[in-house]
């Protein structure tokens with residue numbers, strides 16, 4: 001029998017080493033802001049303000065903690081030796097890109113943290129989690145272990161939650177998590193349709209693929225996740241992203257499409273075979289008609305979609321059943337997009353309201369509102385069974401704001417990453433954070 005369920009959003013709390021290192025080839029914003037001076041404090045406060053605003057509107061809002069950075073255990077694995085300070089200075093001298101990679105605060109983009117299948121879809125009726133291996137980028141490939149620990153700590157009851165390790169970290173099984181996975185459904189508690197969007201087939205060299213930029217997600221990875229989560233054919237659809245869009249800077253599907261409930265909001269360049277995607281989803285969406293809200297290239301050119309991050313918006317169901325689109329501020333700075341948003345609300349479709357969020361610090365690294373959150377659909381019992389210390393409310397917001405104000409710098413350059421004081425500051429801050437959130441010892445330096 002269908003149980004009542006809610007969509008909870010878990011935002012990545014921006015870590016104290018947020019910086020611009022130009023690490024993501026294929027992600028236009030990351031490359032164009034390389035070496036800019038970042039403001040970690042402002043970044044974290046922008047993220048917290050978004051979480052507070054959405055919690056205040058009645059959405060279930062949670063937090064995923066930042067990881068330990070710079071990550072000394074990874075530097076040791078790469079042959080750097082000595083004290084932590086010596087390791088940092090050796091790495092800075094020999095290969096500053098490696099130091100930048102192990103210092104990235106990239107786990108803030110929790111849409112890439114994991115793929116999550118709600119219990120209504122899975123064979124054993126538990127919520128299934130698989131942290132993404134993020135093997136396409138070195139700085140992101142070191143996230144999945146701690147992500148897995150955090151998720152296990154938050155969703156620990158095995159009667160309700162099942163955790164899988166990340167897929168093998170090899171390009172053929174490149175997995176970018178929920179950024180390439182959208183769930184469509186009637187009510188959240190009903191069995192839904194999980195749409196896995198991949199960039200490339202790894203084991204078929206003749207299949208279509210992007211030519212300029214890498215496809216980070218493979219069909220082989222998507223299928224493996226569906227098998228692990230026990231999704232039947234009736235619950236899963238696999239579709240290829242348009243390779244031309246990847247070559248234009250759409251490095252994840254969530255930069256060109258977002259779905260919620262029975263609504264799929266997407267650009268006409270999103271899919272290689274759009275008609276097939278819509279037919280496959282509709283065929284599995286029992287009891288609901290798929291509402292396709294398609295944006296044409298004439299109205300919003302692909303380049304504007306990429307620079308505004310129109311589709312990297314959160315599409316949220318409000319209390320009255322209507323939908324809210326939470327967009328980044330850049331959408332109001334680009335004329336075609338701003339005009340389109342006004343039309344979207346005026347035309348009377350399922351999306352009734354637009355709310356703008358300032359997440360500029362994250363946007364400069366290619367992360368919009370939707371990148372910053374991981375969606376977890378939970379029944380009432382599952383919500384009760386999870387660790388509630390990570391759920392946002394006014395008191396936690398105040399506590400975390402004070403914590404950020406007390407521990408974060410307001411300027412960080414690439415040279416600062418070798419500062420041993422930064423490492424100390426981060427460990428000190430994170431040690432306090434696991435206490436605030438009640439998460440236990442999830443970091444290597446605490447073990």
Ligand SMILES: N=C(N)NCCC[C@H](NC(=O)CCC(=O)O)C(=O)O
Nearest residue numbers: 021022023024027030111179252371
């Ligand atoms: N679309 C989603 N869901 N997520 C966006 C991730 C942005 C991230 N940027 C970075 O990792 C840049 C880091 C730097 O260059 O310093 C990435 O490319 O993986």
